[in-house]
Amino acid sequence: MDNLAKKLEEFKEYNRKIEYLNSASSVLYWDMRVGIPSKGVAYRGEVLAFLSGETYKLQTSSTMEEYIKYFEGKNLDTINTSMVQRAKKNYNLTKKIPEKRYIEYVELTSNSEIAWQEAKEKSDFSIFKPYLEKIVDFNREFINYWGYEVNKYDTLLDFYEPGITVEKLDKVFTELRSAIVVLLEKIKKSSVSPRTDYFNENFSKVSQESFSKYILEKMGFDFEKGRLDESVHPFTIEFSNKDVRITTNYHEDDFRSALFGTIHEGGHAIYEQAIDDNLKGTLLGSGASMGIHESQSRFYENIIGRSKEFWTYFYIEAQKRFPQFKGVTLEEFYKGINHVEPSLVRIEADELTYSLHIIIRYEIEKALINGEIEVTDLPRIWGEKYKEYLGVEPKNDSEGVLQDTHWAGGSFGYFPSYALGNLYGAQFLNKMLKDIPDSFERIANGDLKFLQAWLKDNIHNYGAVYKPSEIIKKVTGEELTAKYFIEYLNKKYSEIYNI
Amino acid sequence: MDNLAKKLEEFKEYNRKIEYLNSASSVLYWDMRVGIPSKGVAYRGEVLAFLSGETYKLQTSSTMEEYIKYFEGKNLDTINTSMVQRAKKNYNLTKKIPEKRYIEYVELTSNSEIAWQEAKEKSDFSIFKPYLEKIVDFNREFINYWGYEVNKYDTLLDFYEPGITVEKLDKVFTELRSAIVVLLEKIKKSSVSPRTDYFNENFSKVSQESFSKYILEKMGFDFEKGRLDESVHPFTIEFSNKDVRITTNYHEDDFRSALFGTIHEGGHAIYEQAIDDNLKGTLLGSGASMGIHESQSRFYENIIGRSKEFWTYFYIEAQKRFPQFKGVTLEEFYKGINHVEPSLVRIEADELTYSLHIIIRYEIEKALINGEIEVTDLPRIWGEKYKEYLGVEPKNDSEGVLQDTHWAGGSFGYFPSYALGNLYGAQFLNKMLKDIPDSFERIANGDLKFLQAWLKDNIHNYGAVYKPSEIIKKVTGEELTAKYFIEYLNKKYSEIYNI
Numbered sequence: 001m002d003n004l005a006k007k008l009e010e011f012k013e014y015n016r017k018i019e020y021l022n023s024a025s026s027v028l029y030w031d032m033r034v035g036i037p038s039k040g041v042a043y044r045g046e047v048l049a050f051l052s053g054e055t056y057k058l059q060t061s062s063t064m065e066e067y068i069k070y071f072e073g074k075n076l077d078t079i080n081t082s083m084v085q086r087a088k089k090n091y092n093l094t095k096k097i098p099e100k101r102y103i104e105y106v107e108l109t110s111n112s113e114i115a116w117q118e119a120k121e122k123s124d125f126s127i128f129k130p131y132l133e134k135i136v137d138f139n140r141e142f143i144n145y146w147g148y149e150v151n152k153y154d155t156l157l158d159f160y161e162p163g164i165t166v167e168k169l170d171k172v173f174t175e176l177r178s179a180i181v182v183l184l185e186k187i188k189k190s191s192v193s194p195r196t197d198y199f200n201e202n203f204s205k206v207s208q209e210s211f212s213k214y215i216l217e218k219m220g221f222d223f224e225k226g227r228l229d230e231s232v233h234p235f236t237i238e239f240s241n242k243d244v245r246i247t248t249n250y251h252e253d254d255f256r257s258a259l260f261g262t263i264h265e266g267g268h269a270i271y272e273q274a275i276d277d278n279l280k281g282t283l284l285g286s287g288a289s290m291g292i293h294e295s296q297s298r299f300y301e302n303i304i305g306r307s308k309e310f311w312t313y314f315y316i317e318a319q320k321r322f323p324q325f326k327g328v329t330l331e332e333f334y335k336g337i338n339h340v341e342p343s344l345v346r347i348e349a350d351e352l353t354y355s356l357h358i359i360i361r362y363e364i365e366k367a368l369i370n371g372e373i374e375v376t377d378l379p380r381i382w383g384e385k386y387k388e389y390l391g392v393e394p395k396n397d398s399e400g401v402l403q404d405t406h407w408a409g410g411s412f413g414y415f416p417s418y419a420l421g422n423l424y425g426a427q428f429l430n431k432m433l434k435d436i437p438d439s440f441e442r443i444a445n446g447d448l449k450f451l452q453a454w455l456k457d458n459i460h461n462y463g464a465v466y467k468p469s470e471i472i473k474k475v476t477g478e479e480l481t482a483k484y485f486i487e488y489l490n491k492k493y494s495e496i497y498n499i
Numbered sequence: 500m501d502n503l504a505k506k507l508e509e510f511k512e513y514n515r516k517i518e519y520l521n522s523a524s525s526v527l528y529w530d531m532r533v534g535i536p537s538k539g540v541a542y543r544g545e546v547l548a549f550l551s552g553e554t555y556k557l558q559t560s561s562t563m564e565e566y567i568k569y570f571e572g573k574n575l576d577t578i579n580t581s582m583v584q585r586a587k588k589n590y591n592l593t594k595k596i597p598e599k600r601y602i603e604y605v606e607l608t609s610n611s612e613i614a615w616q617e618a619k620e621k622s623d624f625s626i627f628k629p630y631l632e633k634i635v636d637f638n639r640e641f642i643n644y645w646g647y648e649v650n651k652y653d654t655l656l657d658f659y660e661p662g663i664t665v666e667k668l669d670k671v672f673t674e675l676r677s678a679i680v681v682l683l684e685k686i687k688k689s690s691v692s693p694r695t696d697y698f699n700e701n702f703s704k705v706s707q708e709s710f711s712k713y714i715l716e717k718m719g720f721d722f723e724k725g726r727l728d729e730s731v732h733p734f735t736i737e738f739s740n741k742d743v744r745i746t747t748n749y750h751e752d753d754f755r756s757a758l759f760g761t762i763h764e765g766g767h768a769i770y771e772q773a774i775d776d777n778l779k780g781t782l783l784g785s786g787a788s789m790g791i792h793e794s795q796s797r798f799y800e801n802i803i804g805r806s807k808e809f810w811t812y813f814y815i816e817a818q819k820r821f822p823q824f825k826g827v828t829l830e831e832f833y834k835g836i837n838h839v840e841p842s843l844v845r846i847e848a849d850e851l852t853y854s855l856h857i858i859i860r861y862e863i864e865k866a867l868i869n870g871e872i873e874v875t876d877l878p879r880i881w882g883e884k885y886k887e888y889l890g891v892e893p894k895n896d897s898e899g900v901l902q903d904t905h906w907a908g909g910s911f912g913y914f915p916s917y918a919l920g921n922l923y924g925a926q927f928l929n930k931m932l933k934d935i936p937d938s939f940e941r942i943a944n945g946d947l948k949f950l951q952a953w954l955k956d957n958i959h960n961y962g963a964v965y966k967p968s969e970i971i972k973k974v975t976g977e978e979l980t981a982k983y984f985i986e987y988l989n990k991k992y993s994e995i996y997n998i
Contacts, residue, residue: 020549023542024523027530039724040742043522047738050519054553225538239546243539 008080011067012281014058015087019281021055023239030245033113033231041114049107056102059087060095082465083282090283093159096145105138109410116408117232123398125379128408133375135410136368143369153369156413160290161420162467166366169416172482173359176419179486180355183493187340187352190497194335198255201324205250211321212248212262215314219300220452221246221266225273233405234261234347236268236297241285244272255322256337257348260301267300268293270452274460284464290414292468294421295428296455302351302422303429303488304451308334309444338496342390344399352493353390355422360385361404361415369412424472426485428459431476507579510566511780513557514586518780520554522738529744532612532730540613548606555601558586559594581964582781589782592658595644604637608909615907616731622897624878627907632874634909635867642868652868655912659789660919661966665865668915671981672858675918678985679854682992686839686851689996693834697754700823704749710820711747711761714813718799719951720745720765724772732904733760733846735767735796740784743771754821755836756847759800766799767792769951773959783963789913791967793920794927795954801850801921802928802987803950807833808943837995841889843898851992852889854921859884860903860914868911923971925984927958930975 025048032044058064068091071084094102112131119128139156148155151166158164213228231247238244246265251257271287279285287293304310311318311334318333319325325333340350346357364381367373373381382401387393394400406414432454433439442450458475472480493499524547531543557563567590570583593601611630618627638655647654650665657663712727730746737743745764750756770786778784786792803809810817810833817832818824824832839849845856863880866872872880881900886892893899905913931953932938941949957974971979992998 017549020546023546024527024550027527028523031526031530035726037723037725037742039721040739043739043741047519047522050516051523222538224536226536227534240539240542242542243536 004074007067007070008076011071011083011087014063014067015083015283016281018055018058018283019285021051021058025051025055026237026239029110030237030239032110033235034229034247042111045107045110048110049103052106053099053103056094056099059090060099064091079279079282079284079465082284086283086464093146097142101138101141105135105142105410108134108138109408112408112410113405116402116405120232120398120402123396123402125397125401128402129375132378132407135407136375136412139369139410139412140371151366151370153366153413156365156369157416158413160411160414160417162289163469164291164416164420169362172423172480173355173362173416173419175482176355176423176486177359179482179489180352183352183489184340184342186499187493187497190499192335192497194339194496195328195332196336196339198324198328199336200253200255202252203255203322203324205252207321208250208252208255208258211318212258214317215259215263216266218314218446219263219266219270219448221269222273226269228262234265235405236265236272238269238272238286241273241275241277244269254348255324260305260337261347263305264297264301267297270300270455271296271460274452274456275463276461279463279465286464288459288462288464288466288471289468290417291420291424292459292471294417295424296421296459298418298421299425299428299455303425304443304448306337306351307440307443309440311337312444313446335496338492340493340497342392344386344390344392344394345403347403352489355419356389358415358419360389362419365412365415420480423480423482423485424468426488427472427476427478427481428455429488430484503573506566506569507575510570510582510586513562513566514582514782515780517554517557517782518784520550520557524550524554525736525738528609529736529738531609532734533728533746541610544606544609547609548602551605552598552602555593555598558589559598563590578778578781578783578964581783585782585963592645596641600637600640604634604641604909607633607637608907611907611909612904615901615904619731619897619901622895622901624896624900627901628874631877631906634906635874635911638868638909638911639870650865650869652865652912655864655868656915657912659910659913659916661788662968663790663915663919668861671922671979672854672861672915672918674981675854675922675985676858678981678988679851682851682988683839683841685998686992686996689998691834691996693838693995694827694831695835695838697823697827698835699752699754701751702754702821702823704751706820707749707751707754707757710817711757713816714758714762715765717813717945718762718765718769718947720768721772725768727761733764734904735764735771737768737771737785740772740774740776743768753847754823759804759836760846762804763796763800766796769799769954770795770959773951773955774962775960778962778964785963787958787961787963787965787970788967789916790919790923791958791970793916794923795920795958797917797920798924798927798954802924803942803947805836805850806939806942808939810836811943812945834995837991839992839996841891843885843889843891843893844902846902851988854918855888857914857918859888861918864911864914919979922979922981922984923967925987926971926975926977926980927954928987929983 028044028048028051032041032048036044064087068084068088071080076084108131112128112135115131116128119125140152143152143155146155154165157166157169209228213223216228217223225242226244226246229245229247230249232249234246234248236244236246246262246269248258248262248265268287271293275285287296308330311330315325315330315333328336338351340352342353342356343349346354349357360382363385364373364378368375379397379401383393386400436442436450436454439451459471462471466474469480472478527543527547527550531540531547535543563586567583567587570579575583607630611627611634614630615627618624639651642651642654645654653664656665656668708727712722715727716722724741725743725745728744728746729748731748733745733747735743735745745761745768747757747761747764767786770792774784786795807829810829814824814829814832827835837850839851841852841855842848845853848856859881862884863872863877867874877900878896882892885899935941935949935953938950958970961970965973968979971977
C-alpha cells in the first residue's frame with residue numbers, strides 16, 4: 001500500500017469515530033422521541049450535548065485539519081474527493097462556531113423538542129416561544145460566524161441543498177405557485193367533487209399498523225434492517241444502513257394520515273437501506289441532500305402511492321382488510337385520495353396544495369432569519385398567510401404555527417427541500433418512464449421492486465458521493481426544472497377533475 | 500471555594516463524562532436487547548465497542564491518575580472518599596488490561612449475546628460455544644493481569660461483591676445447602692401437595708402486562724422515570740436515576756413467570772430510581788453491589804411478593820382480572836405460588852430450591868475459571884449436577900446450560916450475588932420488623948409505600964457510597980449471616996407443608 005492509500009485508510013478510521021458518535025446520538029434521539037419516560041428527558045439532553053461536543057472535537061481537531069491539508073491537491077478518485085470535501089465543509093462550518101455555543105445549541109434544541117411537544121398538545125405557543133426565540137437568535141449568530149454573500153438565509157439553505165439560493169427559490173417557487181393557482185381556480189369551478197367521507201370512519205390502530213407494514217414490505221422496506229414505530233411527528237432516522245427506523249402517527253378517524261405518512265417515510269428509509277456498505281468511514285453513507293431525500297419520499301408517497309395503478313393492485317387488499325370501503329369503487333377511492341381541498345395542516349395536505357404550505361414556511365423563515373419579523377409575530381403572520389394563500393385560518397396554535405417539529409430541532413432552511421423534492425421526483429419519473437416504459441403497468445400488477453432497483457442503481461447506492469445538481473444531471477441529463485412537475489400536476493388533475 | 504473544593508468540582512465534571520458514556524452505552528444496549536432489527540446488530544456492536552474504548556480512555560487517562568494522586572491522603576468526607584476509591588478501583592482494573600484487548604472483549608460480549616439468543620432459540624449449544632470459549636479465555640487472561648491471592652475466581656467475585664471470597668462462599672453455601680436439603684427431605688414426606696394447575700391456563704399477554712403494571716405502580720415504581728418492556732431474558736437497566744427500565748418475558752401458559760419476574764426487576768428499579776440526585780458526577784449513582792441489588796429484587800419478589808399478606812390484598816384484584824382463579828381460595832393460591840418442586844430453570848425455580856441453582860453455577864464458574872473444566876464439558880457437567888442436586892435432568896441445551904444470559908455478557912462471578920441477596924434480604928427483614936412491627940399488617944392492607952420509604956432511607960438513597968459489608972452493619976448492626984434466611988425458610992415452609 002502506498003502512502004496515499006495508507007493515509008486514506010487512516011482517515012477513514014478517524015471518520016468512523018464521527019460516524020459512531022452520530023449513530024449513538026441517533027439511537028438516543030430516536031428513543032427520546034419514541035419512548036423516553038418524561039423525567040428522563042433532561043438528562044438525555046445532557047448526554048446528547050456531550051456526544052455532540054465529542055463530534056465537534058473530532059470534526060474540528062488539528063488532526064482533522066492535517067488530514068484535510070494533506071489531501072488537498074492530491075489526485076483522488078470520486079469517492080475520496082467527495083469524502084475530503086465533506087470533511088472540509090464540516091470542519092469549516094463547525095470550526096467557525098465557538099465550541100461552547102455549539103454545545104449549548106444542541107442542548108437547547110434537544111429540550112426545545114420536548115417543549116414543542118407540550119406546546120402542541122396544549123395548543124399554547126407561549127410554552128414554545130422562549131425556546132424558538134433562542135433558536136432563531138442562535139441561527140442569526142451562527143450566520144454571522146459562517147458569513148453569507150447575498151442573503152443570510154442562503155447560508156442555511158446551503159446545508160440542506162448545496163447550491164440552492166433565495167434567488168433561485170424565489171424564481172422556481174413563483175413559477176410553481178402560478179401553475180398551482182391556475183389549477184386550483186379550475187378545480188374550484190369543476191363539477192367533480194370526490195367523496196371522502198369513508199376515510200373518516202373508525203380505523204383501528206392495529207389494522208392500520210398491519211396494513212402499513214404490508215405496504216412497506218411490498219415497497220421493499222427490509223424489516224431485518226429497520227422498524228416501524230409511533231411518534232407524535234413521523235420521521236426517519238438511520239443508525240447505519242442496516243438499522244433504519246421510521247415512525248408514524250395513527251389517527252383512528254382518518255385512514256389516509258398514517259398510510260401516506262408511512263409510505264413517505266418508507267421512501268426515505270428505502271434510500272438509506274440501499275446505500276453502499278463501502279461508504280463506511282467516508283462520511284458519505286447517507287442521503288445526498290434533503291431535497292434528494294424528499295424526492296424519494298414524495299415519489300413513493302404521491303407519484304406512486306397516489307397513482308391509479310398503485311391502487312389497482314392494492315385496493316383489493318385494502319377492501320379485504322377494511323369493510324369501511326364496501327361499496328366504494330376504485331375510481332371513487334382514487335379520486336378520494338387525490339381530492340384537492342386547501343387545508344391547515346401541511347402533512348395532511350393534498351398533493352396539489354402541499355407546495356403552498358412550503359412556500360408559506362419558506363417566506364416566514366427567510367424573513368425571520370433576516371430579522372424582518374420576530375418570533376412573537378409568528379402566530380399572527382402564520383394566520384394571515386394561510387388566509388391569503390389557502391383561504392383557511394387556524395383556530396389555534398396547534399393546527400397553526402405549532403404543527404411542525406422542524407423549528408424545534410433548529411432546522412431552518414429544511415422546508416424548501418420538500419418542494420424541491422417534488423421537482424426532482426417528477427424529473428426522475430420522466431427519465432424512469434423512458435428507461436422502463438411499462439412502469440405503471442408493472443405497478444398495477446403489484447410489482448414495486450423494479451422501482452426500488454431503478455432508484456437504487458441510479459440514486460440510492462451512491463449515498464452522498466454526488467451533489468444534488470450532479471445527481472439530477474447524471475440521472476436525467478438535465479438541470480433542475482419545474483417543468484416536469486407542473487406537467488405532471490396538469491395531467492393528473494385535469495383527468496381527475498375533468499378540466 | 501478553596502483549592503480542594505475546586506478540584507473536587509473539576510473531578511466531578513470529569514466523572515460526568517464517564518457517566519454520560521455509560522448512559523449512552525446503556526441506551527444502545529437496551530435497544531439492542533429490546534428492539535434492534537437483526538441486521539443492525541453487528542454495527543451496534545462496533546458502536547458499543549467504540550464507546551467502551553472512550554470510557555476506558557477516561558478511566559485510565561493521565562488526568563485520572565493525577566486526580567487520584569492529588570486526592571490521596573486528603574481529608575475528604577464520606578462521599579468524596581468513596582468516589583476517589585471507586586475511581587481508583589476502576590483505574591487499576593482497566594489500566595492493567597491492554598486497551599486493545601479490552602475493546603475486543605466488549606465487542607465480543609456484545610456479539611455473544613446475540614449468538615446466545617440464537618443458540619437458546621435453536622437449543623443448540625454449539626452456536627454459542629465458540630463465543631463462550633473466547634469469553635472464558637479472556638477472563639482467565641484478565642485475571643493474570645489483575646492478579647489474585649488465594650483463588651483466581653476471587654478476583655471476579657470482588658467485582659460484584661467487594662470482599663467476598665471463595666473461602667467465605669464455600670462456608671455460607673455449605674450451611675445454606677444443608678438447611679435446604681433438610682427442608683426438602685421433610686417436604687418430600689409431607690402429605691401437603693398444593694394445586695398449581697390453574698397457573699397454566701391461558702393468560703393473555705395483554706392482561707398479564709396490565710396486571711404487572713398495576714403491581715409495579717403499587718410497589719412505587721415511577722413510570723415517569725421508567726418503562727416496562729419485553730425481552731427474552733428479563734433485566735433492569737438505568738440511563739440515569741430518572742430513566743430506569745425493566746423488561747419481562749410473558750408466558751401465556753404460566754401466570755407466575757412474568758409476574759414474579761416483573762416484581763423482581765421492579766425491586767431493582769425502585770432501588771435505582773431512589774438514588775440521590777447529588778451523587779451525579781461521583782461515579783456512585785447506582786446500586787452498592789450486585790448482592791445488595793439482588794437483596795432488593797428478591798426481597799420484593801419473595802419475602803413480600805410470595806407472602807400471604809401481600810396476596811390477602813392483591814388476590815382480590817387478581818380474581819377480578821383473571822377468571823382462571825375462580826374457585827381457587829387465597830390459601831390455595833398462596834400455597835400454589837410457594838409450591839416446592841425441584842426444576843430445571845433458575846428464574847422459574849421456587850424460593851426454596853432457587854439457591855441450589857446458584858450453587859451449581861457457582862461451582863461450575865469456580866472450576867471453569869481455575870481451568871479445572873473446559874467449556875466443551877459444560878452441557879455434560881450441567882446435566883450431572885442438576886441430577887445430583889435437584890434430581891432433574893435437562894432434555895436439551897435450551898432448558899439446561901443455555902438458560903441464562905450472564906455468561907454471554909461476560910458476567911462470571913455474578914451468580915453468587917443472587918444467593919447473597921437472599922441472605923441480606925432476610926437480615927433487612929429482621930431489622931425492618933423491629934422498626935415497623937406491623938409491616939405485614941400494612942402489606943395486607945395494600946400499603947407497600949412504607950416499605951419503599953424504609954428501603955430508601957436505609958439503603959437506596961446512598962447508592963454506592965457504602966460497601967455491602969458497611970451497609971449490612973449500618974442497617975442491621977450485624978455482619979453477614981445465613982441465620983435469618985434459614986430461620987425464615989424454616990418458618991415459612993413448616994407452615995405451608997405442615998412439617
